[in-house]
Amino acid sequence: MGIADAEAPVTTVKPIAQDAAGCEAAAKTQPKPSAACLAIAEQLVEEAHGYYAAGDDGAAQPFLDHASRFAPRDLRLSFEQALVDDASGRYLEARKRFDLLRGTAMWRAAAVPSAVNLALLGRFEDARAAFAALSGSADTAEAGYAQLWQLWLDARTWQGDAAALREKLARNTVGLRADDAPQQALLNLFAGQGSVEAVFAAIEASTPENSLRRRDARTEAAFFAGGYVQYALRDTAAAQRLYLRELPQSAASVERPMIQQSLRSP
Numbered sequence: 001m002g003i004a005d006a007e008a009p010v011t012t013v014k015p016i017a018q019d020a021a022g023c024e025a026a027a028k029t030q031p032k033p034s035a036a037c038l039a040i041a042e043q044l045v046e047e048a049h050g051y052y053a054a055g056d057d058g059a060a061q062p063f064l065d066h067a068s069r070f071a072p073r074d075l076r077l078s079f080e081q082a083l084v085d086d087a088s089g090r091y092l093e094a095r096k097r098f099d100l101l102r103g104t105a106m107w108r109a110a111a112v113p114s115a116v117n118l119a120l121l122g123r124f125e126d127a128r129a130a131f132a133a134l135s136g137s138a139d140t141a142e143a144g145y146a147q148l149w150q151l152w153l154d155a156r157t158w159q160g161d162a163a164a165l166r167e168k169l170a171r172n173t174v175g176l177r178a179d180d181a182p183q184q185a186l187l188n189l190f191a192g193q194g195s196v197e198a199v200f201a202a203i204e205a206s207t208p209e210n211s212l213r214r215r216d217a218r219t220e221a222a223f224f225a226g227g228y229v230q231y232a233l234r235d236t237a238a239a240q241r242l243y244l245r246e247l248p249q250s251a252a253s254v255e256r257p258m259i260q261q262s263l264r265s266p
Contacts, residue, residue: 020070023071026070045077048063052087052252075106082110086113086120094117102114112146132150140177140179143179147176148183155232181206182199215253220255223243223255223259226243227239
């Protein structure tokens with residue numbers, strides 16, 4: 001769930017600066033970009049996405065800036081910029097873009113990262129509502145992911161003692177259905193019947209070695225399992241060790257900024 005177009009390889013689009021410069025010049029006199037210029041904007045966005053997927057947000061930004069100078073209303077550009085904004089810590093800028101994408105053809109792709117952005121902004125009740133809506137998705141992987149977020153939000157916003165929180169989390173897992181073995185292992189953890197080690201063992205057993213899918217699954221696991229350890233077990237040191245262990249391979253996972261935030265504000 002955490003990487004946009006997770007299995008897409010880093011793009012190898014050739015430099016198109018000359019054509020893009022022509023589109024920039026045309027934008028000064030034409031109200032709308034031509035079909036050819038929109039295609040060039042798409043190439044620039046694909047180039048940016050390749051860097052974003054590799055975890056290099058700084059390298060992605062110039063391509064997005066270039067495309068925005070002649071195709072600022074392109075929905076894919078707005079979506080990609082929102083992802084890069086979140087990854088770069090510009091959460092408020094990302095929020096503005098996600099809000100503009102609501103109701104457009106890109107909203108289906110934007111719904112999950114938009115909900116994560118609300119959590120990054122500390123708008124936990126808004127995030128809870130967004131993930132509650134996603135928990136009813138026909139996509140069982142997305143629904144299961146949203147349910148895990150609801151459990152994390154329960155833990156993050158709890159004000160009482162840890163024992164009462166663990167009881168609440170165990171109750172809230174009743175009736176939840178996982179889409180795969182890693183999600184089930186995380187549900188078991190929140191139910192108080194599993195372990196962090198079992199979560200990562202499930203990932204190793206069910207994902208291809210060295211794949212983006214495995215790296216993304218490990219990042220998700222670090223975030224959710226780390227949250228349980230940090231808030232339900234009140235072992236911040238153990239949670240931070242887990243965050244630090246998995247952060248280097250987190251690349252474009254949407255949980256990466258959440259992990260970074262947790263490291264900054266334990």
